[in-house]
Amino acid sequence: MNVDSIQNGVVIDHITAGRAMRLYELLQLDKLDASVALIKNVSSKRMGKKDIIKVDAAIDIDLDLIGYVDPGATVNVIRSGEIVSKESIPMPETLTNVLVCKNPRCISSTEQELPQIFKLTDRENKIYRCLYCETKAEPER
Amino acid sequence: MRSLIDITDLSKEEIAELVDTAQDMIAHPEKYAHACDGKILAALFFEPSTRTRLSFESAMQSLGGSVISVSSAASSSAAKGESVADTAKTVSCYSDIMAIRHPKEGAALVLAKNALVPVINAGDGGHCHPTQTLTDLLTIYREKGRFDDLTVGLCGDLKFGRTVHSLINALSRYSGIRFVLISPEELKLPSYVKKDAIKDRGIPYEQTEDLMEVLPKLDILYMTRVQRERFFNEEDYLRLKDSYVLTPEKLRVAKEDLCIMHPLPRVNEISVAVDDDPRACYFKQVRNGRYIRMALILKLLKEA
Known part of the structure; x- marks a missing residue:
């Protein structure tokens, strides 16, 4: 399955399989006027299966919310087609x-x-x- | 700005210091008669209270300070819809320290976060009542001479009784404590209090519905009132309110040096005939409450 690579945006990776839709709802990505890809059950060496969300817009993501719903998910920030930061999100205090x-x-x-x-x-x-x-x-x- | 919202805001060392100061105040009240000259306590009582409000007022006046007060929500700007945060900012301009009782849980914390002076939680709904716990601790120390190695029975409403939760949290920091939890099934100690303050700390405890079975082994018996105001359903209140009534006959099996405590007011859970028993300490508790509040006010004003 091909989803276009992102130039400026956010990729939420290593989401526990089945949780992407819940994150999509809570992050209110449905209200975003930008391309959003929600990919379920992707093969993963580490996790077996995982979900991924790709957002083609440079938005502020609520990291605490991600850490609460699915601690261990990673957030990659993409600028000009390059990953400028990659962070595994812990459970917030x-x-x-x-x-x-x-x-x-x-x-x-x-x-x-x-x-x-x-x-x-x-x-x-x-x-x-x-x-x-x-x-x-x-x-x- | 140092405030007291929850009893766990105070370390064991600070509690020992407050107990020492309060004992010195009881022995030498004249030494402290002008310790707070010129200082003003704002007593903000948005929920009915007799004992706690008078205790705070008496404490401040015994230190030479003065008191301004709100004695009910209906007679304050809260009735006009003023927020707790705005009340904090306003009353900070009139006072050097505040004590608040409020029906909403967490109101004291909101007040403290917005106030420019120290705040003392005088009871926030069913949540915390740390100065009652300090009163209880001073009473235990004066009666037993220690906080360690005590079998403490807590009887009655252990579910909604905030004084019980705070006392368990405070005592669970000392060694050799054993808890005996005596309540009807519906008013059992909430599982999170049991887990956090008792089980996780490895403290021995037992739960029972039978007061008489455990009474002989207790060093302290902390009785509580089944509180009408904590029930949503009047039927449940009426069914449970007479669960335990302590009488002189029942006390025949208790230790001679048992310390009977109650945060008061009582309804009928301790027979009036028990008042003459030398083991009855609940009116001594009231007296101790004034002195421990004096010690607390003095400490917080010194640290402000």
Whole structure:
């Protein structure tokens, strides 16, 4: 399968097979007025199978969101057809405005323009808790 | 700017220092009568409170300082929709230190992040109440002379009881602590508190619904009220509110040096007849609360 190479844009590589569509949704790539390729189940020596997303536009990608949904995915930034940076995205220590606290008693449910901040409290079990009320985030599906 | 939002904001050494200062204040109150002359505490109570608000006011006045206060959300600009962040910036202009009680969990943290003066969390919904925990720790120290090697029974509402969660977090840092968790099934300690503060630290514990079975082994019995305001459903509250009632008859099997504690107010979970028992420490707790808050206010103002 051929997908045109990118001149200026972003390639999200090493996505766990099956997770690309979820990332596509959360990164709101559907709202982007640019070519976006979502490639599923690509053969990978390291992973067996993987997904890839190619975005043909020099956009800012929310790395925390990628690290939360699929830690270990790599983000390659392409400029003039060359890879100018390549980064494996770890699970972020904090998430800002990625998750929404579901606790109706939390101050974030009423306070004007308060950022929704979650802290990683258990890396092994991928548990994030609201900074304000410590309610556990719903696990990412 | 140093604030106190959660009891774990304080190290064991700082807790020891606060306990020492509070004990000195109890022994020599005159030494501290002018320690905060000219300083103003803003007591922002957006949720009903008698004990905690009066305790803070009494503490500040005992240090020579003065108090300005909001005693309910309805009588404040919060009723007009003012944010906690704006309240912080405004009240910082009028005071040297703030204490806040608020029905929303995390409100004290938001206040602290926006205030220009130290903030003390005086209870944020069902989340944290660190000055109650400091009060409890001072009481334990004064009654037992130590924080180590104690069997601590926590009885009643362990699910919504924020004082219980904070006390477990605080005591789990000391060696030789054993917890006995006594509650009905519906009000059991949340699993994350049990995991983070007890299991992951290798602390021995047992869970039971039977107070009488475990009462003889306890050094401390921390009773709690089933709190109506934490329930969404009145039926659940009515069904569970009388789960445990401590009486002189039940206490016959307890140790002679048991320390009975309660964050108060009580409804009926400790019979009034227990008040005359020398093991009843809950009114001593109230007194200790004033002195530990004095020690805390003094520390935070010195560090500001």
